[in-house]
Amino acid sequence: MADISARRRIWGWYFFDWASQPYNTLLLTFIFGPYFAQTASQVLMDGGMAEQAAKAQAQAWWGYGLTAAGVVIALLAPMLGAVADSSGRRLPWIWGFSALYVIGSFALWWTAPQSFSVLWALAFFGIGLIGMEFATIFTNSYLPDLTPDAGTRGRISGSGWAFGYAGGVLALIIMIAFFQDAGGGRTMAGLAPLFGLDPATGADTRVVGPFVAIWFAVFMVPFFLAFRAAPVTRKSSGFQLGKGLADLWQTLRRLPQTPSLLAYLGSSMFYRDALNGLYTFGGIYAFGVLGWSIVDIGVFGIVAAISGAVFCWVGGRVDSAIGPMPVIRACCVLLILTSGMVVTLTPTSALGMDLAAGSPLPDILFYLAGALIGAAGGALQASSRNMLTLQGNPERMTEAFGLYALSGKATSFLAPALIAIATDLSGSQRTGVLPVVGLFIAGLILLSWVKTNGEARA
Incomplete structure (x- = not known):
């Protein structure tokens, strides 16, 4: 990349x-x-099921x-990261998983109500989601390569997020x-849907x-142009599956010998799961408890995303000034307080x-909660990405992000399950949110065993 x-x-x-963000948004x-x-519910009601x-x-x-x-991602992410690190080749994997993103999302066009298939709709969506998650692992692993100065990576990560x-907002x-x-027959701008869409x-x-697929294909061009000359970090005659898996096994065996990395993977597993629970159930909570309409929830989402964009940028600069650890801790505390307010x-x-x-x-306080969740959640994810670059082995960074993805998906069921159980037992949606607080606290406790600059620089 010397000429770039x-x-x-x-x-x-x-x-x-x-x-890639529009896949989520x-x-x-x-x-x-x-x-x-x-x-899907209309199909079931047409078949005689109660609403x-x-x-x-x-x-x-x-x-x-x-x-x-999530299971596919959790099982394969560390292995693919290890194979990529062993071969030194990342860009071909990004091309391949980008193709899955485009194919899966574009295929959602064929989910018309008149011929709706739950299986195919979920399969198309899953293919695109797997493509996005795997491509993210490999692109995240470029973060340490962008600058030799670890102190500036927080700013870069926050600005990127x-x-x-x-x-996503645009x-x-x-x-x-x-x-x-x-x-x-009119959009929110008072126009007829483009292209005569019925x-x-x-x-x-x-x-x-198709809109998300085309968006991704167009805006990935700057990425591929910037990294087209990315060097292969290891000499290799192929993808070295056997060596990659052997290296992964050695990394897993050594995890107890790297307690800071192990503690960080566990900590981030809990607080990221809690954050996903807030994202997933925020709209449901507003609908069920406050009686909001879908339009209200959409505005709520835009407010949260704009707040997230602003505070990712701010958090990235704070991260560069004082490191990711204080940002992560402050965001977790703010999210605990916000959950309590909700x-x-x-x-x-x-x-x-x-x-x-x-x-x-x-309503005003819930909009405020949305802004706070967007702000703290965005900054938390950006600084978490940077923190991993300090904890992982610099020579095995794609593998480290694969383990990071594994830890993020291994218990992705936990927050929804705990919220569902608490709601079911209490009969209250409000009480059902409380387990999220416990997950954030668990993440904060495990951070006590994480060394600020990782094992090598402790």
């Missing part, structure tokens, strides 16, 4: 976050996920699909302004798949105070 400037490589690396959270639930049972079954199917994709949030605005029918066939919604909210009460019916305070 460091600045251009950094901006190319940023563009992966910009290109548009497909997982705000557009396709709700479309799947709505369409509430149909909605529960559709949600369960969505959860099973995400779980299946902020850039990605901005891309893609969402384009989708709802030009494609998504908001009622009466809401009766779900075309205005399922176009989100539990106090009902339409007629907030922070332990009874309110008059129709008081705007609960």
